[in-house]
Amino acid sequence: MRLKHVLLGLCVAATAISYAQDKTKKVLFNIDNHPYYTDEFSRVYKKNLDLVKDESQKNLDQYLDLFLGYKLKIQKANKLGLQNDANYLAELKSYRTQLSRNYMTDTKVTKELVDEAYQRSLKEIKASHILITVDENASPADTLKAYNQAMDIRKKAVAGENFDDLAVRFSQDPSAKDNKGDLGYFSVFRMVYPFETAAYKTKKGEVSLPVHTRFGYHLIKVNDIRDNRGQVSVAHIMLMKAENPVEGESIKNNIEDIYKKIKQGENFESLAQQFSQDRSSAGKGGHLQRFGSGELSSEKFEDVAFSLKNPGDISEPFQSQFGWHIIKLIEKYPVRSFADVQTEMESRVRKDDRSKLIDASLSEKLAKKYNVEKNPKLYAKAAKLVTDKFYEEAWEVPASTPELEGNLLVINKDKKVSALDFLDFVNTQQKTKWGIRPIGKVVDQLYGKFINNQLMNYYNDNLEKENPEFANVMDEYRDGLLLFDLMEKEIWNKAKTDTLGLKAFYEKNIANYQWHPRVEANVFSSTQQDAIQQTLKFLKKKKSIDFIKEQLNKDNKVSIMVKTGVFEEGSEALPKYPKLNVGISDVIKDGNYYFVIDVLKKMPKGPKTFEETKGKVINDYQQYLESKWVDELKKEFTITIDKGVFSEVKQELQQ
Structure with a gap:
């Protein structure tokens, strides 16, 4: 390796x-x-x-x-x-x-978030929501307007108006007109973090205060809370939803006929391959990837799947918004222990919105840890160079900026950051839509973000000093x-390319490259005693290997296997047998297999040729060169060992 x-x-x-x-x-x-x-x-x-x-x-x-x-x-x-x-x-x-x-993380905050995520994962929330959209970089006025609108709707809900009706009337989530804001059941990591947090903190039957996410403001009504059902793997047979009542009756009859076939003992997977119209799973016998609550588009399908008790149980035909189904339970998977999911959850936390909390906590600690010298006058000059073209993604860093000479920031006396570094950073932020005006407020926000980034970069650059x-x-x-x-x-390339050295090493150490006694033979094997007995009869009649295989391997069934080659006696390629002689052996039973060996030639023990053992020679030659090379290195360099210090180390390590 x-x-x-x-x-x-x-x-x-x-x-x-x-x-x-x-x-x-x-x-x-x-x-x-x-x-x-x-x-x-x-x-x-x-x-x-x-x-x-x-x-x-x-x-x-x-x-x-x-x-x-x-x-x-x-x-x-x-x-x-x-x-x-x-x-x-x-x-x-x-x-x-x-x-x-x-290492670029706040371990304390990360642990708290992972613990929180696991505790939440033990429950499933059924909720509905109303969304009032507002861009995450909108102006304070627009943000306040969206918040007030959400609060007005909440007052109606708290006063007793039906939440579903309010969702249809006011929600700006396009799907609300059809689903009345219903999100079904979900658990941890299924929603953006602020939404998830509000849902888990809201009591059953209550409506949350407006929750701000990158989509806007949400009102969340918690309809139910239950224990997490874990995951389930199933196979299913599906007939697609009908386009008219006549076709619908025909499809219903077909699914019932398929169900009768299953009850009569026909194979579920075979029926799925023949009849299921879910082409993504039909070829696999209807098998779906394992899933948990809220991971499929049909709550009805999930509920039926989880209602099955034992592997192999099969549901009666039922209808979802996609068509008719029959489900077979493959296996149920309970909620995993914290130890089993800890690493996975740590990874998901770092990729989730939660990572912003980790970054913010680390940035706060670094701001306290490191001394940052700022140059307010230079910052003011740099900020003035950013114009309203920024909003159109058309602003460019000025080509000549002699007025920006000097250091905008100095971190811990040794890292110097220029104003041009900051302006280059501002330039990269134009891809984001900004609703904040005037431009100076945007630049101030970006300056704070830039300082945090510089602190993180400084910490990263000095990790070797910070963390042993x-x-x-x-x-x-x-x-x-x-x-x-x-x-x-x-070593390695030399051992492969030094042909003369390799052959000289082989000849000097030829005693290490010897064959045991060998036989050239055809080894016939089978799990069926009658097949091997028939093979023995054919061999005694001097029938060929092809003839024997043709006679015994029929109807896509392989009864006889044959290995042909030269084998060392005692090797695992041969069955255990006292002694092999030229000719046809008796039937040999070894484990669950029966063998007959047709020995064509016996070959005495003796040296392997260079080509027969070249791989092992190269490996041995590499080890030889390395051991010799270390001795040469000891001569090339001056080495002094403190024997007294080594004695102290030995004593400490042996305690």
């Missing part, structure tokens, strides 16, 4: 381990006056302790030699300049970007990539 393909998995797994910085770390050894410390040696030893199968690698003296060899290779890679290779730098940057996402765990993982990945490139250059 190539090292490069497993490094990422190993390093990601390491992020789950929390390492404490050892403030008393000491120099364990030097390579050309470059120090390597006890804390790294101890950390890597402890992390790998449970991974190694070779007990010798747990021996600290031998592990020191392995660790020293590893660092010698890294030192060699740096000496050759591999750390400056463009491909290496690009891959390292890509990995850092991916890894840093796990992150620094450790990056160091390991950096060294791992270097080691891969070095091994490919110095």
Whole structure:
């Protein structure tokens, strides 16, 4: 297995381990006056302790030699300049970007949101809503107007007017005219976060206060609350909805006939393939992907599916808005435990509207953590350059801006941000529709957002200093990539291309590349004793393999299989048998199979040719070159090991 393909998995797994910085770390050894410390040696030893199968690698003296060899290779890679290779730098940057996402978060807030999501997932809400649309970047006046309109409607609902009728009259959700605002049952992550929160905080039978989302203001009426039903997987047979009453009666009769066939014992899946008009599932015997409440477009279909008790139960025909159905229950899946869904929920929280709360919390902490020096005069000059063309997505950053010289921001005395950086950021925000006027108010909002982004970028750039765990993982990945490139250059490619060296190594170590006694044979096998007995008769009559297969493998049934080749005696390819001689064996039973072996030739033990064992020779040659190479590296570099410090480390690790 190539090292490069497993490094990422190993390093990601390491992020789950929390390492404490050892403030008393000491120099364990030097390579050309470059120090390597006890804390790294101890950390890597402890992390790998449970991974190694070779007990010798747990021996600290031998592990020191392995660790020293590893660092010698890294030192060699740096000496050759591999750390400056463009491909290496690009891959390292890509990995850092991916890894840093796990650290650019407020863990406390994330945990609270994940816990909240799981508790909500245990319940399902049935609700209706009324929507008054307003753009999320609308002016304060337009936003207030939409809010007041929603409040007026709520007063009518609280006074006793029918919520369904109010939805039909006032809701600006286009579907309200047909569904009267009914959203059916839903659980966590099915709605945008502010809507979900309001729904879960509103009591059954009550109407919420106006809730602001990116779509506008919502009034939510909670009609029911029940325990989450989990998920279910089913198969179904569907006949499409009729276009007229006459056709409707015919379809109803057809679905009832199909149901009778099922009751008579005919296979549900076969009937689904023949008759179901849901083409996306018919070919799969009617099987649908597992689903939970609110995930399908038909509440009726969901209710019937969940009403079935045991796998294999089949519903009577029923009608939904899409047509007639018969459902077969495949399996029910109860609500999963928190431990089972925690990782999945953390991922969904980070992709959900909830992530804005995490970002806001982290931004607030960073604003307190870092010193930010602002230049109000320079900001005022930059802000004046943004014109009303911004609203038309036609504004451009001025080409010449000598008046903007200087630093707009300085973070922690060392990161300097120019006014042009800010204007470039403003330029990217023109894709968003803004209802706020005058333009100065938009620029002020963007300035706050820009400062938050700069703080996050600064934190990201300094993660190695901020987080020892992150620094450790990056160091390991950096060294791992270097080691891969070095091994490919110095060992792997050489072992493959050094033909003379390979053959010389093969000839010197030919005792390691030997055949056991072999037979050239045809091996016939079957689970049916009568088929193998018939095979034996055909072989004794000198019938060919093709003849035997033609006679015994009929009607799309395979009764006999044949393996032809050269096999080492005792290999798993042959059945257990005391001794094989040239000719036809008796019937041999091994496990659930019966065998007959037609031995064409016996071949004595002896050396494998170079071509027959080339793959193993290359692998062995690589290991030989590597062991020899480490010895050469020990001569190339000056190594000093502090034996006293190593004794202290051994004592600590063996406690």
